[in-house]
Amino acid sequence: HFLTDCPFCCSYWKLNRRSNLHEPMYLFLSMLATADLLMSTTTVPKMLAVFWFRVREISFTACLTQMFFIHVSFTVESGILLAMAFDRYVAVCDPLRYTTVLTQSVIGKMGLAVVTRSFCIIFPVIFLVKRLNFCRSNLLPHNYCDSMGIARLACDDITVIVWYGVAVAIFAIGLDAVLIAVSYGLILRAVFRLPSKDARLKALRTCGSHFCIILMFYIPAFFSSVAYRFGHIIPGYILNLLANLYVLIPPMLNPIVYAVTTKEILKRVISVFYRCCSRSSLLG
Template sequence: MQKKSYCFRAGHLLSCSMSDSNTTDFTNPSIFILLGVPGLEAAHLWISIPFCTMYIVAILGNFTILFIVKMEPSLHVPMYYFLCMLAVTDLVLTTTTIPKMLSIFWFNCREIDFSACLTQLYFIQCFSVMESGIFVAMALDRYVAICLPLRHSTILSNPVMGKISLAVVLRGSLLIVPYPFLARRWPYCRTNMIPHTYCEHIAVVKLACADIRISSYYALFVAFLVIGVDVFLITLSYIQILRAIFILPTKDARLKTFGTCGSHLCVILAFYIPALFSFLTQRFGQNVPLHFHILFANVYLLVPPMLNPVIYGVRTRQIRDRLLRPLTHQGT
């Protein structure tokens, strides 16, 4: 009896005759099927509640930051321009992934077009790299403001700001271009079902029935380049900042100066710690349950965008005062 294998295309089960275990007619599917959180399908509705809440907070918080910076002339300085870039990046990251995830949880709408999947993959990776670059730019701003305060406006002039912003955008855009091109190049002859809530790069290319070492090695190269270089530059900046703080004459002056960096340090930790943990579990956590990895990958994309405006709103006096001004005027 001739052996049959079965594969999925456009959500339908197909019977594929095979002479070789890796050869079928299932190549480059028109759609992928996102499975959500395999093993926790019964809890999808409950999982959606905290994720939806975090998404709403992220959207409202980041739009509030953009509105306040636009309306308050005193905030038209490099630090808050970078903060606006961070807010826009967070809005794109969350909106690229969360609405589709919620449609899976609420309406069982699991299909995603192949090209749309690769586009989502590109935007997630691209804007994650941009966000890391923005943190480096913000660390540079803090270094200049604390270590070279008299030259701050000269060093970080508007033309320099424009060049830094352009470099951050171009680096994120160009480094990730190979991701979707390589993913489109591979033949997909096993299944079009992705065990995830969004088109994560490795989750997609693992479905290919080809040697995907190029994609895997390039992803490792980008991860080590971005995280390694950016964390090194941020650390170097803060070493210089701490040296400048410790030579200040009084404790109050040291605490006040360090307080200006507090918000930045908090959002850096909120971004890099989950990113590093997700990367390590993805590559080396073979014993980590799949549903835990998927949930954490979603938390990694949601928690920093939700926390960033909250942290800056609470810790930054100018933003806090501008936000509370209508309430104080009503009180008087």
């Protein structure tokens, strides 16, 4: 029940705006940034080694480790986006209870649940892949290790791995996407019931950054998955490009989107940059 057009709500929001970055939204952003850093740290160094130094070899143990952290970070990011969708729903539809519903304790439990779910979902894949016997080409289709890329090189039956991957895609990533869509449906229903056009624009603006992040996360992953299923009719360089975009676009653009569209973050970044420049000039 949105209450933005009354003076009480405006004063309430001003009182509850904090000068530091410890509001629920910023805590979720820190979790998202951590997942992005894990994804980048897991994939980018090996990609650069492949492109710059032609170091194309990787041990099986290192490949399994990279595969595990890639899938975990992707699943964690999907869960965090779902949690952020709930955050936006409370902020738009019930703003007076925003800081009471989303306390630091609740946010911490949500983050722990997201990480635990991701670990429990991806950990069995390690055993499924490790038990395979390999007797074919050892050339991976991408610049990084993923479960299906490794499994397709095996001589054994990979039906279990294929169906497990489908189940994870449907009941984890797919379910997150459906729940995010439901939350935004409820948000839009509440927004379009507002009498004032300015109030509707303000409400939509609070969700704009998060919506852009969702698109940048799910669209490359969707196209990469579809292209991989039809790899026999799609050129290899297209598959490689989509696979790289799937792991590089979200970590690269997420900080830019939120830093540009969120005034508090932009001010803090400018302040830190100004202090660093001042210190360097004094040292110089």
